[in-house]
Amino acid sequence: MKTTYREALREAIRDAMRRDDRVFLMGEDVGSYGGCYAVSLGLLEEFGPERVRDTPLSESAFVGAGIGAALNGMRPIVEIMTVNFSLLALDQILNNAATLLHMSGGQFAVPVVIRMTTGAGRQLAAQHSHSLEGWYAHIPGLRVLAPATLEDARGMVWPALCDPDPVLIFEHNGLYNLAGELADDAGPVDITRAAVRRPGRDVTLITYGGSLTKTLAAADDLAAGGIEAEVVDLRTLRPLDSDTVLECVRKTHRAVVVDEGWRSGGLSAEIAARIGEEALYDLDAPVRRVCSAEVPIPYARHLEEAALPQTASIAAAAREVVRGG
């Protein structure tokens, strides 16, 4: 069937709510507004205000309430409008969601799912353009997902809800309108492994989320120039599937990490560090990183474009790595 990333997410949530009446959705404007990115449009009508809960503008309270409800047998899906506002709930996520199981000596698991939009590219300026999923991937106790395809948008919600521990799902704002074919029986997917989205032998391009499309486009460009790039979609940012990454790099001997987050101390650093630790002698060139410029993302279109990884800069980095440029 033809669908979009947005609809696939909606279908995943709807499906989960039908399957399990402990599941409910809560967040700012998820109800009568239909969700700020229209993901939950129609769900209020189907499930009613008890299970599709509009919250006040109180990120800490409602994210914490999701944690508490999860502790008490429910299976909440909490929507934080965007990652930019999640900072206001970060204490709850780090100090409660990610910590209670361990601190309680294994007594209290927290099966909450927290979804949020991430990323730049829509000229929303510095405070609305963060890519902080790498930060969250630093926190032990969390699983961090970044669906980049229709299959993953459709398939990650249910396994996330089945995970007894907290799961964060990052949806890149540029993906909601992604359209394409999805199998009619598309269902849950594996949320533990990275995926090779394109085979290749000359260089491994490692990315996730909103940068996947650009990276695949870069691989096409490279192919036109005779470079066969392999593209790995991390999918799960924590725990990282190092095995897949390393296996690929050991084969191609070259790697470029593409991450819309800022470079210093970002997720890209972790990937590069792991490759250096585990596959140093397999490398024919230094690992390159294509990240966002280390600036608060500016509004003006040309500046924003220059600040973010783009197909051209990805391809250029890959060429350098391959040709020793």
Add this chain to the structure above:
Amino acid sequence: MKTTYREALREAIRDAMRRDDRVFLMGEDVGSYGGCYAVSLGLLEEFGPERVRDTPLSESAFVGAGIGAALNGMRPIVEIMTVNFSLLALDQILNNAATLLHMSGGQFAVPVVIRMTTGAGRQLAAQHSHSLEGWYAHIPGLRVLAPATLEDARGMVWPALCDPDPVLIFEHNGLYNLAGELADDAGPVDITRAAVRRPGRDVTLITYGGSLTKTLAAADDLAAGGIEAEVVDLRTLRPLDSDTVLECVRKTHRAVVVDEGWRSGGLSAEIAARIGEEALYDLDAPVRRVCSAEVPIPYARHLEEAALPQTASIAAAAREVVRGG
């Protein structure tokens, strides 16, 4: 003169407040309580409640107020009791302090200094043992300092206040009682460069803050076994002084990064990534990282000790790197 890290910090604050009446101190219990780690003891008596301001338990409000006061010509030193509570103020730090200058096209600089205690090691359990300075070092627009010596405790506050942009100072809880000699005329230090705290030729140990002591001890152990380890104290976590790090690694050809933060996506990853990017062909062994175990830090002493980098684990990692372990 004999002094302690705590007293050196206090002297630095006192000195700054005497020099410049735009400087004031604000935070929870900095006044009549004397500061939760007694750093500000006596300052209330000397400067009065206008300039040594006890705040309510409202991290977001008083950190934001520090930012606002800085915008309005003051030079606030804001104390957040510990990094653990700074999450409640993170939105203010990231979205305002670090962003306003850029977002305003260069009109509004934010000369605020924010000090906080960091680190584990005192059996304070998961919610009170974070080392999140690596997170802060990810944010463009901030300068992030980690004084590890008496000289730096004494000397970093004034240049931080002179910096027109926001500066975060991380004080490891294990350092406050550090005692030793400090020159009577000790004053401001350079806050842009890393320091080589011990010369060595066989391996470079790169660390900062609370891990410096352990790392120097490990270097002593290693020396007893015939390995000459060089120890680099990063001092400034953002912007990182890559030059010093790379220069050292190019000489020793081996590196171990010691960081009390969690490994995945921590500051250690950035250091390793940069070495891999810039000095790949100089490396005789993969860069090793000695970090905290990826667990919420447990209360029980033996578990906490096992979770943190220790002299023995640092030395062991260095030996492996040198001997090909």
Add this chain to the structure above:
Amino acid sequence: MKEELELLRQMVRIRRFEERCAELYSSAQIRGFLHLYVGEEAVATGVLSELDPQDSVVSTYRDHGHALARGVPMDAVMAEMFGKVTGCSRGRGGSMHLFDASHRLFGGNAIVGGGLPIAAGLALGHLMRGEPRVVACFFGEGAAAEGEFHEVLNLSALWRLPVLFCCENNQYAMGTAFAKEHAAADLALRAGSYGLAAWSVDGMDVLAVKESARRAAEEIRAGGGPCLLELRTYRFRAHSMYDPERYRDKEEVAHWRDLDPIDRLRNAMRPEFTDDDLAALEAEVAAEIDLAVATAEAADVEPVADLTRFVTSEVTP
């Protein structure tokens, strides 16, 4: 009459400016989020008419009205919408982040509630230097549900900070109606519980707003500590350009449109202020806007090479 005329001119400037912005958005010359203030003009206009140049202003993402009423030149605001280097934030901020140091406008803040602590800090600066200043801090009734509202009101009341909290209660936070946002029915009453003077004002009546702001500013300057005005108003248009407005019905919007603050003042100015006078004013405003657009279109953008400027200051410690 002179005073009324100035208020009217300001409201008309804001209204027409934003109507043009909406058109420019449709033609993709303005991008990002665009939050219109249409219907709420009396609030910015009334409050800011009582401020001095040395006072300070903190705004939100819905900031065109505040910037214009504060005196930021229209062409600098328009150029900002275009992302040009001549914009009041050099094109780096866009619609949600209008800044102007020379008018002490400390920004459009796009994190709901995020400007409140800044306002408290600005006020602390004024207070510590003993200046009789006011910091006007604008925010929505939705922001009043955020923890920062509570923290800042308490801190400000405790320290008697000279902040004029201007809660623009336009009844909705995106699609969330007041009653779904707040357990308490009366925001001013709640704010008063912190021990500060707080009252509700008809935010569709610019003269009432102005008079309240005058009283509040006077009290604040005299060292009476913060005040809060709950300005009851309404946005006639969608939350932003993306909002299909499923959450409210046309009758409600129509009801509030009948209270249009511009019509109201204009009617109060009859008969001295004639239709010809109005036409002249409109023509003047239209010319100002045309010029702002033309200048903005013609202006340069910041060179890409300067992308990393202003991340830190251009002097080193």
Add this chain to the structure above:
Amino acid sequence: MKEELELLRQMVRIRRFEERCAELYSSAQIRGFLHLYVGEEAVATGVLSELDPQDSVVSTYRDHGHALARGVPMDAVMAEMFGKVTGCSRGRGGSMHLFDASHRLFGGNAIVGGGLPIAAGLALGHLMRGEPRVVACFFGEGAAAEGEFHEVLNLSALWRLPVLFCCENNQYAMGTAFAKEHAAADLALRAGSYGLAAWSVDGMDVLAVKESARRAAEEIRAGGGPCLLELRTYRFRAHSMYDPERYRDKEEVAHWRDLDPIDRLRNAMRPEFTDDDLAALEAEVAAEIDLAVATAEAADVEPVADLTRFVTSEVTP
């Protein structure tokens, strides 16, 4: 009389337990932070005596009293202080993080205010399942200055969540006196502004606390939404073991010590309850504590090899 006796026993258990803990801290058998509840026993004892086993409890770092009054076995609590695997949190939590699933004690939370959203969520779970339960949420008056207090009170009142907010107003947040923390003089009054029932209680009178908790719990179970009790109390000892108490004078402490909740109840129980009865009770409690210490000392610690257990659950999705 039976009821009073039970309340007295509970308060004495908490008092003596903590006195022993202070000694064990001095001899370095307990480490980390240790926050004593001495003086405040009537609060936990009175409130929790009105809760059912299926109700839920959320506490702070000052949680020994809550855990013991909730029925967590003393040896599990003591073992936790020792960091032993037999501790109620397997030694991973320590003094500040007492958990017990079988008693629905959802922890000691060491972030001031951090437990409040959790309590709201637990209550939401009860509400959505239609269970007539109460979530007792303890926190200090200092916590009431945090943004989360505001957010959670509003949310709870809005959604009529079955939370019993128990604000332990012991007059200080570390060294910060109430009047330096809050602009408003009356916390209960402020809390009431959210549209929930809130009142102050003499927190040194366990019977008054119990009676208030009974009324509140009844109302909450009946679907009346949240209540807040401001329990006026005092900690006789320092904030934690590190606190030199520079911020208050001896007379004030002495004044409150005269209101000791244990003495007060004991006096009210005269003459039926004799000195011999008291001695017997004390002996019983002492024996319980001795046993708890001995068991804790003898218990094993978690093997280091298990360090990374419980970071995630031991089943995979």
